[in-house]
Amino acid sequence: MTSRNHREGRASYDRSAAMSTMSGSRHTAPTMPDRPVPDPIETVRSFAAYATNLDEMFGYFARDAVWEGVPLGITFRGIAEIRGFLTDWVSSYDEYVIEAQEVLDFGGGVVLALVHQLVRPAGGAIDARVREDWAFVFVWADGQVVRVEAHQDLDQARAAAERLAEERA
Numbered sequence: 001m002t003s004r005n006h007r008e009g010r011a012s013y014d015r016s017a018a019m020s021t022m023s024g025s026r027h028t029a030p031t032m033p034d035r036p037v038p039d040p041i042e043t044v045r046s047f048a049a050y051a052t053n054l055d056e057m058f059g060y061f062a063r064d065a066v067w068e069g070v071p072l073g074i075t076f077r078g079i080a081e082i083r084g085f086l087t088d089w090v091s092s093y094d095e096y097v098i099e100a101q102e103v104l105d106f107g108g109g110v111v112l113a114l115v116h117q118l119v120r121p122a123g124g125a126i127d128a129r130v131r132e133d134w135a136f137v138f139v140w141a142d143g144q145v146v147r148v149e150a151h152q153d154l155d156q157a158r159a160a161a162e163r164l165a166e167e168r169a
Contacts, residue, residue: 037143041103044111044138048100054083062144070160071152082148095120095129104161108168109140112161114154137161139168 043060050057058079067082068075076082090096097118104112113136120129135157139147151157 040109040111040138040140041105044113044136045100045103047113047136048098048115054086058083060145062141062146065144065146065148067148067150069150070156071150092122093119094122106161106165108165110161110165110168111138111140112136112157113138114157137164139164 038060047057047060061079061082064078065082066075066077067085069085074085076085095118097116099116099118100113101116102112102114104114106112115134115136117132117134118129119132132152133154135151135154137147137149137151137157137160138145149157149160151160
């Protein structure tokens with residue numbers, strides 16, 4: 001079962017409950033809902049809660065958004081590719097929890113989110129939980145996310161956020 005708490009920026013994932021909803025819309029690009037331009041800080045903070053509700057999260061993404069997994073050396077272009085990657089990533093775990101620790105505004109539409117990923121790999125022992133720290137650099141333009149860089153090196157992520165903010169100033 002998926003539970004969401006926007007104030008705490010926490011989402012949890014139960015693989016058996018989520019597989020049917022995630023796989024059914026894997027390659028469907030959502031439409032941008034009619035809503036005011038979002039506050040990037042609060043929206044990024046809420047993305048932790050959307051970790052298992054990709055339709056909600058992608059409502060804030062530009063159709064041609066780019067997702068770069070820096071430590072993995074991979075790049076995905078467009079919502080369909082990003083959705084495919086994230087669906088595969090999350091579904092490889094029996095338990096998946098994202099906790100937003102800190103969300104920082106660097107200006108110029110650049111937001112850095114520092115998160116804990118708490119997971120139990122699919123098919124693993126019940127007590128085999130893993131915690132990883134990740135940092136996500138979100139770049140916003142015209143009220144939509146146009147780029148995300150995922151980093152495991154928090155200093156590298158902070159440097160990337162500073163560089164992108166300077167470029168966009």
